[in-house]
Amino acid sequence: MLALVGTHYHFRRVVPVALRPLFGKTEFWISLKTGNKSEARLSAMALHAQTSALFRTARLMTDPAQKKPITKDDLLALYEDIIKQQEKVIENNERATAGQLKLERYRASMTRYADLLKTRAFIAYSSEALERLNQNMIKLRKDMITGTMQDKASLARKTEEIDRLHATLVKLFQTGPALSQAPGAVPPSHQLAPPTPSPAPVLPSSPRLTEALQLALLADSQKSEATKKETARTVALFVQAFGDKPIKEITGRVAGEFRDLLFSLPTSYAKGKQDLDLNAEVERAQEHDLPTLSGKSVKNHFMRLSALWNQLIRREIADKNPWSNWDFDLTKRNPRRAWTNDELALLSSSAWTCNTISQATFAGITLVAAYSGMRLGEICNLRNEDIQEVDGIPCFLIRPHPEDKWTPKTEAGTRNVPIHSALLDWGILDFRKDGEKFLFSELKTPKSGPRGTDFGRNFSKFKTTIGLPAAITFHSFRHTVSTRLRNQAGDLRELWIDALLGHEASHKSQGATTYLSGIATENLKQTVEALRYPALCLRCSL
Secondary structure (H helix, E strand, C coil), X not given: CEEEECCEXXXXXXXXXXXXXXXXXXXXXXXXXXXXXXXXHHHHHHHHHHHHHHHHHHHHXXXXXXXXXXXXXXXXXXXXXXXXXXXXXXHHHHHHHHHHHHHHHHXXXXXXXHHHHHHHHHHHHHHHHHHHHHHHHHHHHHHHHHCCCCCHHHHHHHHHHXXXXXXXXXXXXXXXXHHCCCCCCCCHHHCCCCCCCCCCCCCCXXXXXXXXXXXXXXXXXCXXXXXXXXXXXXXXXXXXXXXXXXXXXXXXXXXXXXXXXXXXXXXXXHHCCCCCCHHHHHHHHHHHCCCECCXXXXXHHHHHHHHHHHHHHHCCCCCCCCCCCCCCCCCCCCCCCCCCHHHHHHHHHCCCCCCCCCXXXXXXXXXXXXXXXXXXXHHHCCEHHHEEEECCEEEEEECCEHHHCECCCXXXXXXXXXXXXXXXXXXXXXXXCCCCCECCCCCCCCCCCCCCHHHHHHHHHHXXXXXXXXXXXXXXXXXXHHHHHHCCCCCCCHHHHHHHHCCCCCCCCHHHHCCCCCCCHHHHHHHHHXXXXXXXXXXXXX
């Protein structure tokens, strides 16, 4: 969190109790040497990300870069490096501020010099007019004395000329101060040319980030709607933090600040409303020591922006990609794993708690996952027409449905999955209803996002409620199927398992890649039937 001490802000962060003996401190205090709260917040974001990484290193006592053990002295050296980096940031900011102040002073002096030139031109013009008036009056007086101008007409003309020149001078001196400040107030013949300043570098016009997004990515027909939506979400997050900057102004330094910001945001930010104040969210995470976005989440944001920039480079809108070649802490906090029999028994004995999705739909989707290894999106997008017999064997046909803008995740994902006899006995085919398109017709197709999102969210809440660990998710059924099949004592080939799960063949021999045109449905049926779950028993009440 930020603390204002005197006129300068300080970064303050409590050291976790378990790590205090290693650092010899209960909290970190780092002077930001600025009274500007916006600058202080940016520095605090970066320091929060750096200290979070330091705490993770301290808990593991392993250097994440070199994968080797470290000592307490190494930790203190890492902390000193953070201090030195912050001092360099402060030095760079002071240098930039001094340069900006120098530029502003130069511009002010040039403005004063231009005003001085206008005033000098006004004085020169006025002096010349006064001299002309004086010469005319001297000549008139001389003519009158010598008798040269005797007729009244000549005298009247000369007097009229002097009066007109005098009136002009009076008016000029009355409005002189205002005219001296106005461009072009002095006739061009009397203006003094100012010295030509060094021309400022002219930057080529550059579209702003949101314009570039529309031009380069959203118009790309080869990108999926999901990719476009996620990229637009990342761009919106950047704009919320830094504004809609021109592409030319988004440099590696800006990318680094965005990275630090992402690592400082609490994980709850990604799951809730995204119109919250970013700085307030960062301060909340610092104050309560909340878990922040994972390295994988931050990497995904950077990959989307990097792909966008590659498009801009091809279109010669950007010169280089500031989003590539960044490092991320990709240590899995809660790695997914397979279900144990005890966990399956707990799942079977617990009452489904969601009010918007029935027990029958929950049981059907869960059992299909357990007895096939299919992904949640593949299950939720199954249509009644996708259940057909292939070589006399009932199968789920996983295939693209362009009219719904849905395709399998990979090319290998398009496949036939034999329906396990346990599913047929349980009554999975009873879910087919006349007039309905989808097998699990109770699920609603959202206006945005993939079909099945609501089920996935409710399943996650349910498994947490009944006390299952974070490492167990719905996707763990896929891990379970893969693990159990590969540990079978029977004669199951790796190629059959990969084909069933929609994986690219793990066996890369010439025979597998060139001369194998398909796996027989009977072999896939044998593979599916090898799955057994004595502890999994979900009731159906259609």
